[in-house]
Amino acid sequence: MSRHNTTTRSRRRRPVALFLLASASAAATTSIIFSCLLSFETSLISKSPMVAVQDMTTILSALHDEDISLRRRNNNGNRDNVVQPHEKYYYDHPPARNRQLQLSMTDEVEVTNNIIENYSNNNNQQQINNAIINGQQSTSSPGVILNMLRRARDKVDEKDVPFLLQVPYTNSDVIYKIMTECYGLVGREYWDLKELQRDQKADVVDQFYVSSHDRPKEMFHHFGARFHFLSTPHYQEGASLLTLKHKGRIILMLRHPAYIAESMYLSRPNSKKGDLKGLIQYVNGTDYYDNWMTRMLANVPSKERVTEEHFKYARMILENKFIIGMTSDMTETVKKRITLHFGWKELPSRQGCELEYIKKGTMELPTSALEEGGREWRFIAKKNLFDSKLMARGMAVFGMQKMRIPVHPYTVRDDRKTVSEAFSHLRNVQDEMDSSDIPFFWHIPKASGTTVKEVMSKCYNLIRTEMVEPPSSLDLFTDKKVLNVDLTTPDAIVVAKGYNVADSGLADVFISQLAVEGSTVFTSYHMGRAFTIMRHPVILAASLFYYRRIATWEPTYRPDFNDVTLHEYIEMPGYYDNWMVRMLTNAKLGGLNEGHLEIAKAVIKEKFIVGISDHMDETFRQLETYFGWKEKEAGCVKSFLSASFNKNKYQLPERGGEVWNSIADKNKFDMQLYYFALELFGEQGKKLRRTQVG
Numbered sequence: 001m002s003r004h005n006t007t008t009r010s011r012r013r014r015p016v017a018l019f020l021l022a023s024a025s026a027a028a029t030t031s032i033i034f035s036c037l038l039s040f041e042t043s044l045i046s047k048s049p050m051v052a053v054q055d056m057t058t059i060l061s062a063l064h065d066e067d068i069s070l071r072r073r074n075n076n077g078n079r080d081n082v083v084q085p086h087e088k089y090y091y092d093h094p095p096a097r098n099r100q101l102q103l104s105m106t107d108e109v110e111v112t113n114n115i116i117e118n119y120s121n122n123n124n125q126q127q128i129n130n131a132i133i134n135g136q137q138s139t140s141s142p143g144v145i146l147n148m149l150r151r152a153r154d155k156v157d158e159k160d161v162p163f164l165l166q167v168p169y170t171n172s173d174v175i176y177k178i179m180t181e182c183y184g185l186v187g188r189e190y191w192d193l194k195e196l197q198r199d200q201k202a203d204v205v206d207q208f209y210v211s212s213h214d215r216p217k218e219m220f221h222h223f224g225a226r227f228h229f230l231s232t233p234h235y236q237e238g239a240s241l242l243t244l245k246h247k248g249r250i251i252l253m254l255r256h257p258a259y260i261a262e263s264m265y266l267s268r269p270n271s272k273k274g275d276l277k278g279l280i281q282y283v284n285g286t287d288y289y290d291n292w293m294t295r296m297l298a299n300v301p302s303k304e305r306v307t308e309e310h311f312k313y314a315r316m317i318l319e320n321k322f323i324i325g326m327t328s329d330m331t332e333t334v335k336k337r338i339t340l341h342f343g344w345k346e347l348p349s350r351q352g353c354e355l356e357y358i359k360k361g362t363m364e365l366p367t368s369a370l371e372e373g374g375r376e377w378r379f380i381a382k383k384n385l386f387d388s389k390l391m392a393r394g395m396a397v398f399g400m401q402k403m404r405i406p407v408h409p410y411t412v413r414d415d416r417k418t419v420s421e422a423f424s425h426l427r428n429v430q431d432e433m434d435s436s437d438i439p440f441f442w443h444i445p446k447a448s449g450t451t452v453k454e455v456m457s458k459c460y461n462l463i464r465t466e467m468v469e470p471p472s473s474l475d476l477f478t479d480k481k482v483l484n485v486d487l488t489t490p491d492a493i494v495v496a497k498g499y500n501v502a503d504s505g506l507a508d509v510f511i512s513q514l515a516v517e518g519s520t521v522f523t524s525y526h527m528g529r530a531f532t533i534m535r536h537p538v539i540l541a542a543s544l545f546y547y548r549r550i551a552t553w554e555p556t557y558r559p560d561f562n563d564v565t566l567h568e569y570i571e572m573p574g575y576y577d578n579w580m581v582r583m584l585t586n587a588k589l590g591g592l593n594e595g596h597l598e599i600a601k602a603v604i605k606e607k608f609i610v611g612i613s614d615h616m617d618e619t620f621r622q623l624e625t626y627f628g629w630k631e632k633e634a635g636c637v638k639s640f641l642s643a644s645f646n647k648n649k650y651q652l653p654e655r656g657g658e659v660w661n662s663i664a665d666k667n668k669f670d671m672q673l674y675y676f677a678l679e680l681f682g683e684q685g686k687k688l689r690r691t692q693v694g
Contacts, residue, residue, distance in 0.1 A: 145236060145240060146317070146321070148239055148240075148242035148243070148244075148247050148248060149163075149239060149242070149247060149248050149249075149250060150247050150248065150249050150321075151320050151321060152320065152321060152322060152323055152401065152405065152406075153320075153404065153405075153406060154406065155406055156249075156341065156342070156343075156406050156407075156408045156409065158211045158213065159211075159245065159246055159247070160247055160248065160249045161209055161229065161230055161242060161246050161248045161249070162179075162212060162229035162230070162248075162249055162342060163229065163230045163231075163238060163239070163242075163248040163249060163250045163251065164176060164179070164230070164231040164232075164250075165232070165233070165235055165238070165250055165251065165252050165322075166231060166233040167233070167252065167253050167254070167293075168260065168263070168264070169255060169259070169260050169263035169264065169365070170253035170254060170327045171253055171255075171327045171361045171362070171365065172253045173361070174357050174358065175251065175253060175325065175333075175334070175338070176189075176231055177357050177361075178334060178354055178357050178358075179228075179229060179344070181350065181353060181357070182346050182347065182350050182353035182354050182357065183212075183344045183345065183346065183347065184347045184350075185212050185229060185344070186226070186227050186228050186229075187227060187228065187229050187230070187231045188204070188208075188227035188229070188230055189231045189232065190230070190231070190232035190234065190237075190238060191232070191233070193234060193237055196232065196234060196237040196238065196240070197237070199241060200237075200240050200241050203243070204241065205230075205241050205242060205246045206243050206245055206246060207225075208225045208226045208227060209228075209246050210226045210227065210228055211228070212228040212229060212344065213343065230248070235296050236296075236299065249323065249341075249342075250321055250322050250323065251322070251325060251338065252322040252323065252324055252394075253325045253326070253327055253333070254324060254325065254326055254390075254391055254394045254395070254398070255326075255327040255328070255391075256381070256388070256391050257291075257292075257380065257381065257384035257387040257388055257391060258370055258376075258377050258380040258381050258384070258388075259368050259370065261279070261282075261283050261380050261383075261384070262366075262368055262369070262370055262380075263365070263366060264282075265278065265279045265282045265283075266366055268282070273366065273369065274369040275369075276369060276370070276376045279376065279380075280376055280379060280380075283379070283380050283383050284383070288383075289302060290306075290383050290384050290387075291306045291385070291386045291387045292384075292387065293314065293387045293390055294306050294310055294311055294314045294386040294387055294390060295310075297313070297314035297317050298310035298311075298313045298314045306386050308386075310386065311386040311389060311390070314386070314390060315389070315390060315393055318390060318393060318394055318397065319393065319397055322397075323337060323338065323341055323401070324337070324394050324397050324398040324401060325337060325338065325398070326394075326395070326398055327365070329398075330358040330361065330362060331355070331358055332402075334354050334358060335354070336402060336589050337398075337401060337402070337405060339411075340407055340408070340589055340590050341406065341407065341408060341590070342408055343408030343409070343410035343411045395573075396573045397573070398573070399572070399573025402573075402574045402589055402590075403574065403575065403576065403577055403589065403590070403591070404590070404591050405589075405590050405591060406590065406591050407587065407589075407590035407591060411590075412587070412595075415585060415586040415587055416585075416586075416599065418516060418586050419516055419584075419585060419586050419599065419603070421520075422516040422520050422586075423516070423519055423603060423607055425519045425520055425521075425522040425523070425527060425528055426440065426519050426522065426527065426528045426529065426530050426607045427527050427528065427529050427607075428606050428607060429605075429606065429607065429609060429684070433628075434527070436525060436526050436527070437526070437527050437528070437529045438502060438507070438509070438510060438522065438526050438527070438528055438529065439462075439508070439509045439510070439528075439529050439530075439531065439627055440509070440511075440512075440518065440519065440528040440529060440530045440531070441453075441456075441464075441509055441510070441511045441512075441530075441531060441532065442512065442513070442515045442518065442530055442531070442583075442608070443511055443512065443513050443532075444513070444532060444534060444535065444540070444579070445513065445540075445544055446535065446543040446544045446547060447532075447533045447534060447535035447613050448533045448613040448616060449533065451640060451641065451643075452533060453466070453511065454640055455620065455636070455637055455640050456508075456509055456629075457480070457481035457482070458481070458636065458640070459631050459632065459633070459636035459637050459640065460629045460630070460631065460632070461481070461632050462481065462508040462509050462629070463476070463481050463482065463483055463506070463507050463509070464481065464482060464483070464507065464508065464509045464510075464511055465482070465483050465485045465487055465501070465507050465509070465510050465511055465512075466482050466483075466484075466511060467484055467485060467486035467488070467492075468480065468482055468484055469484060470486075471486075472484065472485055472486035472495055472496065473485070474504060474506060483501075483506050483507040485499070485501055485507070487510065487511065487512035487514070487518055487521065488512065488513065490514065490517045493512070493514065493517045493518060493521060497520065497521055500523075501521060502521050502522045502523050502525075502526040502528075503523055503525055503526055510522075510528065513583070514583065515530075515532075515583045515584050515603075516583065516586045529609075529627070530607050530608045530609070531608060531610070531611065531623060531626075531627075532608055532609075532610060532611065533611040533612070533613050533616075533619060534580070534610060534611070534613065534674055535612075535614070535674075536614075536674060537580075537663070537664070537667040537670040537671050537674055538653070538660055538664050538667070539652060541566075541570065541663050541667065542566055542650065542652055542663070543648070543650075545561060545566050545569050546566075546648050546650040547648050548561055549561045549562050550648060566653060566659060567653075567658070567659045567662060570659070570662055570663050571662070575666065577666045577670075578592055578666075578667050578668070578669040579667075580600065580673055580674075581596055581597055581669040581670055581673055582596075584599070584600040584603050584604070585599050585600055585603075592669050596669065597669045597672055597673060600669075601673060604676070604677060605680060609622065609623065609626050609684060610677045610680050610681045610684060611623065611681070612677070612678065615681070616641050617638075617641065618685060619681075620637050620641075622684060622685055622688050625688045625689075625691065626688060
C-alpha cells in the first residue's frame with residue numbers, strides 16, 4: 001500500500017538502483033537491490049537501439065528550443081511527411097484509462113515533436129491537451145512525460161506537484177524527512193511499480209493532491225489519502241501519475257558515482273570498509289549496473305550499451321527539468337534551493353530541524369576509502385563514464401540555479417514585506433530634516449567606498465561605524481573617528497541593535513553593505529537618511545574581480561582567480577549577478593524579474609541620495625548641501641579625491657566588446673538601475689542647487 005502519513009509509515013525502504021539513497025535501516029542487501037533493478041528494467045521502453053536514438057534525437061532537439069517544424073516543411077510552407085525507417089511499435093507502458101495508442105513510429109515521433117515544441121515555447125497548450133485527450137499520445141510516452149514536468153526555470157505555480165526522485169546513497173531520504181518532519185508536509189511514497197500503475201489509472205494526483213501551502217490544522221485529523229508531494233525512485237512511472245492540471249517539479253540529489261558504487265558495495269554481505277580490491281571486483285563484475293542515472297533518464301535497458309546520444313538526452317533532461325541538490329552541500333541544497341523554490345519553512349515548533357537532519361544524514365554516510373582522482377576512483381568513474389559526465393554537468397547546473405532558480409511567490413512576498421519594514425526606518429529624501437536623523441551610507445563594494453569613509457572622518461570630522469578590533473562593541477577610537485561596531489553581516493547587525501547603537505548617539509554616520517538589514521538599526525527616535533555611491537556595473541565587476549586577486553588582507557581574497565580570466569569568472573556557475581538590485585530587494589538568491597527592478601528603483605528614488613563614482617566632485621557637493629556637512633579645512637575633499645585608495649591597475653574590457661557585453665547581460669537589472677540612478681543624480685542635483693540658492 002502507498003504510505004500517506006509520515007507518522008505511521010514504515011521506516012524500511014528498498015533501494016532501487018545504483019543512484020538510490022541508502023535506507024536508514026541496514027537492510028539494503030544485494031538481493032533486494034537487484035530484484036528492484038530487475039523491476040526497473042522490465043518497466044523500460046522496449047524498442048530497438050535505432051528507435052531509441054531517433055526518439056531521443058527529436059526530443060533533444062526540442063529541448064534546445066529549436067523549431068523542429070521548420071525542418072519538416074517544404075518550400076511552399078506545407079508540412080512534409082517524414083518517413084522513418086522503423087517498424088510500427090508500441091510502448092510497454094499501458095495507456096491511461098479510456099485512451100488507446102494506435103500510432104505508427106512516424107505518427108508518434110511527429111506528435112512527440114509537436115508536443116515538446118509547443119511546450120518549450122509555452123504556447124498553444126490546448127493542442128497538447130487535445131493530443132492526449134483524443135488518444136493521439138499515451139501519458140506514459142517520453143514526450144508526454146517530459147511535458148508533464150515543469151522546467152526548473154518555469155514560474156512556480158501552486159498547482160505543480162513537488163516530486164522527490166529517490167536516488168540511492170545521496171541523502172534523498174534526509175530531504176524526505178526534512179519535508180515531512182520539519183515542514184509538516186505529507187508525502188505519498190511509491191516503491192512498488194504495481195502501486196504506481198494502479199494509482200495512475202485512479203488519477204490520484206487530480207483527486208488527492210493538495211498544495212503544500214494549504215495546511216489548515218483541521219485537515220490533519222482527517223487527511224485521508226491527500227498528500228503534498230510525491231516520492232519515488234521510479235522516474236518514468238512516477239511522472240506518469242502527473243496530469244495536465246497538476247504538473248511536476250522534480251528534486252534530484254546528486255553524488256559522484258564512485259562514492260555511490262562504494263556505498264552499494266558496503267551494503268553487500270561480507271563486504272569490508274576499506275576493501276578497495278573487493279570494490280573493484282564488484283564494479284568489474286557482470287552483475288554491476290553501470291551508468292544508472294543515464295539509463296534511467298534515457299530509457300536504456302540493462303543489456304544495451306549506453307551511447308553518447310543517450311548521454312546527450314539525459315543531460316538535456318537534467319539541465320532543463322530538475323531542481324538539483326548536492327549530497328556534498330546539503331545546507332546549500334536545503335536553505336538556498338529547495339526552500340527558496342518551494343517557499344517552505346520550518347514549523348514554529350521545529351525550529352532548527354533542518355540542520356539537525358542535515359547533520360545526522362551527513363554523519364550516517366560512510367566515510368569513503370577512495371581517494372578522489374586516485375587509481376580506484378578513476379576506474380569506477382570510467383566504468384560509469386556517462387554518469388560521471390552527468391555529475392559534472394549537474395554540479396554546474398547546481399551552481400547556476402543558485403542565482404537563476406525561480407523563487408516561490410510566498411518567498412517573494414516575504415522578501416517584499418521585509419524590505420518594506422526595513423526601509424520604514426529611513427526617512428524619505430523629500431522629508432523635512434530633523435536634527436535626530438543619522439546619515440546611513442550603503443557601501444557598494446569597489447564604488448569609491450574607501451574614499452567616502454576617509455573624507456567623512458578626516459574632512460567632515462564625522463565618527464563612522466566600522467569594526468577595527470573584534471569583537472563588535474561600543475568602544476570609540478577617537479584618533480580614527482570610528483565606533484567599533486560591526487554592521488557587515490545580518491548576525492552582527494542583530495548584535496548592534498541589541499546595543500541600541502542608533503539611540504546611543506556615539507556615531508555620526510552608519511555604514512553597511514547590507515541595505516535592508518543595515519536600515520533596521522535605526523529607531524523611531526533616530527531615523528536614518530540614506531545615501532550611496534554607484535558605479536557602472538561592468539567596471540564594478542571587473543574592479544572587484546581584479547581586486548580579489550590581490551587583496552590578501554580581505555576575507556573575500558581569492559588567489560584562485562589568478563588562474564582564470566575575467567570572462568571565465570563571469571561565466572562561472574553561481575556568479576553573483578545584479579548585486580545592487582539583490583541587496584535592495586532582499587532577493588539575495590534565485591531568479592530576478594522586472595518586479596525586482598521596479599522595487600529597487602522605487603527604493604532608490606524615495607530613500608537615497610545618489611552619488612556617482614565617476615563624478616565624485618559633484619557627489620560631495622550634493623552630500624554637503626543635503627546633510628549640511630562642511631570641510632574642517634578648505635580643499636580637504638579635493639586632496640582625498642586625488643589620492644589612491646585600494647587602487648589596482650588592470651585593463652578594462654573593451655567597451656562594447658564580447659566580455660563587456662557578457663558582463664552587461666549578466667547584470668542587466670543592475671545596468672538598468674545604474675542608468676536610472678544617473679538620471680536621478682542629475683535631478684537631485686538640480687533640486688539641491690535650487691534649495692541652496694533659495
